[in-house]
Amino acid sequence: MTIAKFKEVNPILPVPDVELAVRYYTERLGFRVSFRDRTNPSNYVGVRRDGVELHLQWHKASDISPKGTLMLRFIVNDPDALFAEYREQGVFHERTELGDKPWGTREFAFFDLNGHGLTFYRDL
Numbered sequence: 001m002t003i004a005k006f007k008e009v010n011p012i013l014p015v016p017d018v019e020l021a022v023r024y025y026t027e028r029l030g031f032r033v034s035f036r037d038r039t040n041p042s043n044y045v046g047v048r049r050d051g052v053e054l055h056l057q058w059h060k061a062s063d064i065s066p067k068g069t070l071m072l073r074f075i076v077n078d079p080d081a082l083f084a085e086y087r088e089q090g091v092f093h094e095r096t097e098l099g100d101k102p103w104g105t106r107e108f109a110f111f112d113l114n115g116h117g118l119t120f121y122r123d124l
Helices: 018-028 079-089
Strands: 012-015 032-036 044-049 052-058 071-075 105-111 117-123
Touching (some): 018 044, 018 052
Parallel strands (some): 071 117
Antiparallel strands (some): 044 052, 105 117
8 A cells, every 4th residue: 555745845925915015025035937827917836045935826805814824934954144135135023033943943923914924944
């Protein structure tokens, strides 16, 4: 009997404006568009950075959960370098900090323009 193995996960982020979200992820967070649906405007777009692909899907604003409901954690090789890159892009709120955490990671976190929580970390 063959045992099923997980290969990867592609989180779907609900967004009220797909094109605005695509610009945010490509221009400010360093992702690139990996695919688009054929609607005009697109209602479903994939963005990729290195080995991570996120899917951005249009939803009515009233159907999107409140801020802080969707939280994603990204393992990165150098959170310090990424922190510097994103600081230059102005994506942080005033309390965003990079630091070593008691649970054994070095990380930083912020909310994207649609309120999705993004944490970038590596194990210490």
